[in-house]
Amino acid sequence: MQQIQFSSGNLTADRRADYAKMLSEGGDPAAAAELMEQALELAPDWAAGWLRLAEYSEKAGNIEAAITALRRVATLDPQDLFAARLKLAVLGAEPTPEQPSSRYVEALFDDYADRFETSLVDKLGYSVPGKLAALIRKVAGERRFRLAVDLGCGTGLFGVEIRDRADRLEGFDLSANMLAKASAKQIYDHLGEADLSLPAERSGLLGAGLPEGRADLVAAADVLMYLGSLDNAFVLAATLTAPGAFFAFSVEEAEVGQGFELAPSLRYRHSEAYVREALADAGFDTRQVKRSVIRMDSGKPVHGILFLAERRF
Known part of the structure; x- marks a missing residue:
């Protein structure tokens, strides 16, 4: 896995960046941005540094400077590890991508794995697994x-919630660190890396004793908000399921009437109408829909929709 270059490799630039961070945390993002610009004169190819400049500029209200810095990040980071394209879309500078970079999502959750349950469940009131x-x-x-x-x-x-109802339980994730945490629970019969943005034959969900149509339940708890278009993910679910199988999942609810939108959190929100149509196109009938608060974010409730669909015979 590619390492994230948080250091510029230039001691003076790093020192100025540290001072800039202190200025920003102290409530002076404009001064932080100015100092960060000085750091980047010494390290012009430092993608993480340009990302910090974008952050400070946005906080200071200088949106054009933030956009310029993010475009520089996108040039230096073609795999979009830092999600510059998503941030540009949130600022209205680019169209909303249909999905984020897989490298961004992988890195996000690899970094999050050690504190995931403490942060999400204990502090943010995350409740999707039990409700689903x-x-x-x-x-x-x-x-x-x-x-x-x-x-x-x-x-x-x-997996903990459904283990007692399943004769066999398989788990898949893009993040190796998350999979290591899941493995420690010793509840899965099989664990593997998979990418829901890829076609079935390259997703990691098939092959090597993992045939099509093998499941009578597929679930995706708090996963699809990291995808914009759900078409490919629903095709994958249809490929995995036998006729009559259930497909249970959650989405964050969009404020728009139809379609999907990218939130400032860099997660996607989906409308009920969009999800129902995508399910039907993939060969599923919607059986149950339930609205619920699925977690807190910055002290505010995040509203979601739980779906249960059935694969057509």
Whole structure:
């Protein structure tokens, strides 16, 4: 995995960047941006430094300077590890991408893995795994699942909720560090790396004893907000499921009437109408829809929608 260059490699530039950070944290982002510009004169190819300049400039209200800095980040970081394209879209400088860079999502959760459960569950009131499992129980009754596939399994929070209903449980995630945390729970029969933005044959969900149509439950708890267009993810779910199988997942609810939007959090929000149409196109019938607060963010509730769909026969 590519290492993130948080140091410029120039001692003087790094020192000025440290001072700039202190100025920003002290409430003077304009002065921080000015000092960061001086640092970047010494290290003009430092992508992380340009990202900091964009942050300070935006805080100071200089949106044009922030956009210029983000464009420089995008040039220096073609894999978009720093999500410059998403940030440009939030600022209205570029169209909203249909999906983020896989490298950005992978790095985000690799970095987040050690504090994921403490931060998300204990501090932000994250509740999707339990609520999604409850929705499945409501519709499925006492039904057991021969094989459940947990897409974007993270540290295994949803796996814990569904393990007693599944004869076999598979978990997939883009982040190796998240998979290591899930493995420590010892609840999965199989764990593997997978990318929901890729076609089925390259996603990591098939092959090597992992055939199509093998699952009678596929779940994606708090995963699809890291995708804009859901078309490919729903095709993957359809490829994994047998006729009559359930597909349970959550999205953050869009403020727009239809389609999807990119939030300042750099997560995507989806409308109910958009999700229903995408499900139908992929061969699913929507069985249950439930609105819920799924977590807190900066002290405010994040509103989401839980879906349970059924694969057509």
